[in-house]
Every structure is written in C-alpha cells, then in structure tokens.
C-alpha cells in the first residue's frame with residue numbers, strides 16, 4: 001500500500017491535477033494529520049499494528065476508518081509526506097531515516113510541491129519505486145544491489161551509510177519523538193505484561209503467536225530485566241524507543257530474517273545465558289547482541305550479495321558481509337540510545353567487542369571453527385567472551401531445538417526464504433528484468449500455488465501467524481523435511497551434541513534436535 005500523508009494543514013490542491021491526470025493509481029490512500037507529532041504517532045502505531053482511528057481517504061478506505069494496514073506496507077509500498085516546515089522540522093527526511101530506517105518514506109515541504117519540476121520528478125520516481133516494491137524479488141534485489149545516491153526507497157548501502165554517519169556525531173532525540181509515551185502507545189496492561197513475561201520464561205517460546213507490538217514489548221521486558229539484574233539504570237521510555245527503532249530496522253517483509261526471528265533468538269540467548277553465565281552484565285550483553293544480530297538483513301545471504309557485487313559486499317571486501325553490516329548498524333543504534341553501555345571508555349569498548357564478536361560468530365562460514373572449539377574445550381569454555389559467542393551462535397540456529405510445533409513453523413519460513421534466494425539469483429542472472437517470471441508478493445514463487453498455500457497457513461509477512469500443525473505444513477510443502485534433515489545432519493546435530501557435552505545443563509537442546517529429526521524422516 002502506498003500513502004500520501006498531508007501534515008499540518010497541507011492540502012492536495014497544489015498537485016491534485018498532476019496526480020489525477022498523470023499518476024492516478026500511485027497512492028492507495030491519503031492520510032491527513034494535524035502536525036508532526038501526529039504523523040510520528042501514526043507511523044509508529046501502524047508499524048507495530050496498534051489499531052486506532054484517523055482521517056484516511058482513498059479508493060478503498062472511508063474517512064475516519066480504523067487503520068488496519070499491514071505493518072510491512074512501509075516496505076512493500078512507498079510513503080510521500082508533504083508538510084509545512086515548522087520549528088526544528090524544516091526537513092523531515094533525517095528523522096525518517098534515523099527512526100524508521102527500513103521505510104520507503106520521503107518528505108517534501110509544501111513549497112517544494114508547488115514547484116512543478118520537483119513534483120513531476122518526485123512522482124515519476126515514486127511511480128517507478130511502487131512498481132519495484134510490489135514485486136518481492138525486485139524489491140529485495142533493489143535493497144541489495146542499488147546505490148542511488150538520493151533514492152527514497154530503502155537500500156542496504158543507504159542504511160549503512162546513514163548509520164555510520166550517525167555514529168560519528170552526538171545527536172539529541174528530537175522533542176517530537178521524546179514526547180511520545182511508548183508504553184501507552186503499545187497499550188500495555190498488567191495482563192499483557194505478565195502474559196508476555198510468562199511466554200518468555202520457557203523454551204517453548206511461541207514467537208509466531210505474538211503480534212509485532214507484543215514482540216516489541218518482549219524485547220523491552222528482557223532488556224529491562226537484564227539491565228536491572230546488572231544494576232544498570234535505564235529509562236523505560238528510552239529503552240522502548242530503542243526497541244521501536246530496532247523493529248523499524250528489520251524488514252517485516254522478510255520470511256525468516258525479520259524482527260520476529262531477532263526476538264526469538266534473543267529469548268533463546270537469554271535462556272541459555274542465564275544457565276551458562278554468572279555475570280549479569282555478560283547476560284545483558286549477549287541478550288542485547290541477539291536482539292541486534294540480524295538488523296538490516298535483506299532476507300538473502302552473503303553468497304548472493306558477493307556474487308552480484310552488492311555495494312555492501314564491496315564495502316566489506318566480500319568478507320562476512322551481513323555480519324559486519326549488522327554489527328555496524330547495531331553499534332550505531334546503541335551509541336544513539338545506550339551510549340553509557342558502549343561508551344568510549346575501556347569498559348565500554350570491551351562491551352562493544354563482546355557484542356561484535358558474538359554477532360560475527362553467527363556467520364555460518366565459521367561454523368566448523370566453533371564445533372572444533374567445543375571439541376577441544378575439554379568440557380569447559382571458561383572465557384566469558386568465547387562463551388557469549390557460542391551462546392549467540394547456538395541461539396541463532398536454536399529453532400531446530402524448539403518443540404516440533406514451533407520448529408516446524410521456522411522450518412517452513414526458512415524454506416520459503418531459500419526459495420526467494422533462488423529467485424533472486426535467477427532475477428539477477430537475467431539482468432534484473434522485471435518480466436523474469438517473478439510476480440508480486442502473492443505470486444512471486446515459481447510455484448504459484450505455493451504462495452496461495454503460504455497465505456492459507458498465514459505464513460509470510462503477515463503480522464498474525466496462524467499456527468498450523470507440522471503434518472499440515474509438510475502435506476502442503478513437501479520439500480521442507482529434506483531441507484531440515486540436511487541442515488540437522490550437516491550442521492545442527494553435531495554442533496548441539498558438542499554444545500550439550502560441554503554444557504550438560506542444556507541437554508534438552510540436542511534431545512529436541514534428534515526427536516524433531518525423527519519427525520522429518522517420517523515425513524520425507
């Protein structure tokens with residue numbers, strides 16, 4: 001869905017004719033908002049799936065409707081924001097890039113839209129972007145390989161460059177953002193808090209049964225718990241803002257590598273860390289590293305980024321490209337929101353080194369090194385930093401150690417993401433021609449029927465994931481078992497066998513892997 005936001009009294013008049021005559025289908029809706037504060041609240045609420053009423057008009061909406069757009073709409077469509085420059089908000093684009101990094105959003109002032117040349121070039125560009133955004137494979141390819149210097153669509157290289165530039169300068173949080181009460185925006189109640197805390201304190205954590213707003217709060221509850229245990233003072237609202245910005249820094253449109261995966265890995269890392277580490281600060285650091293470990297992930301892999309010379313692959317000399325990207329973007333976020341934790345003191349540097357090493361450990365290119373480390377550890381890994389890296393690596397692939405009904409959902413999603421990778425490879429090999437047999441979000445798989453099945457099971461980028469049984473999943477998607485058996489036999493069983501030999505307290509990990517494997521064999 002693509003939106004036109006009119007903020008602070010701006011009307012359509014200056015460019016109504018151009019839109020009606022030249023770009024009639026560009027925007028699905030027009031949203032009218034009183035001021036910048038209302039705009040920011042609107043973006044946050046829609047992104048995390050908080051339903052509320054505002055003035056929206058358009059072909060498929062009526063005025064004062066309750067907003068029910070998909071939170072991933074800010075990635076699968078574009079948003080043009082036209083506003084009156086007021087006070088510190090002369091140019092909104094730096095705010096959009098800093099607080100909503102994965103959004104395809106661009107802002108123009110009312111005077112800019114009175115200039116026909118600016119309007120025509122902007123609307124022509126947006127028309128092209130909308131066409132790209134509607135096709136998952138074309139969209140992901142744009143994210144990975146484009147390098148338009150002033151493009152308004154999301155690009156990985158733009159995300160990285162903005163994060164690096166932010167890291168170089170001390171910047172305050174704008175008042176319009178600071179004034180938001182994020183807990184009340186989420187509609188937190190004592191019931192919600194205790195229900196979410198209970199869901200976190202078990203290995204049967206069901207990330208797929210949670211909505212985005214609940215995942216955001218789960219991240220907050222875990223970080224606040226760990227910070228308090230580590231005797232670190234945190235401001236709740238600032239910590240929640242970190243969670244909101246992190247959520248906006250992951251692609252909800254990704255099948256597997258999205259914020260839901262990040263919170264799942266965070267919960268797994270915390271569960272392992274509180275069993276295997278003693279220092280509360282170390283537990284906080286590895287739990288925090290888990291939350292940020294895939295930030296900015298495009299839903300593809302290092303091989304594809306390197307094969308077609310993605311700008312980020314060239315930036316990192318084709319080495320651990322994604323892991324380096326996640327580390328750099330996350331460092332920038334932490335220096336923005338939690339500077340005292342990773343301050344430029346020697347202790348702060350040690351904290352950042354632990355977080356970086358743990359994130360780099362999730363690169364499967366070094367999987368064998370960690371298996372050998374466990375084999376040679378003679379039952380003990382006593383260096384907390386090495387142990388933190390092992391914990392995050394274990395948490396990153398822990399979906400195969402979850403109870404079967406949970407593991408099967410992750411298995412389906414990673415299988416679909418692997419399918420996307422094959423389609424991107426084919427799309428790039430064809431020179432990025434849009435007519436290379438890949439369609440929109442609902443039709444992009446080679447097997448058209450698969451996408452209707454995905455939606456039938458609620459699988460994909462929808463916010464609410466309807467749980468479906470492992471048997472139904474393997475009946476609908478018969479390629480899943482073979483992929484799971486391969487991953488377990490090639491990587492997971494040996495790693496968790498060695499991990500549990502070194503740490504018998506968590507033997508349930510390898511036991512679950514082995515029992516899940518029996519199911520996949522029975523369905524292959």
Ligand SMILES: Nc1ncnc2c1ncn2[C@@H]1O[C@@H]2COP(=O)(O)O[C@H]2[C@H]1O
Pocket residue numbers: 362363364396397399400410411414483484487
């Ligand atoms: N259930 C699974 N089935 C197959 N591959 C998996 C599974 N879980 C994790 N992986 C792979 O393990 C990798 C760990 O690092 P990444 O998250 O980059 O990408 C992940 C996938 O490629």
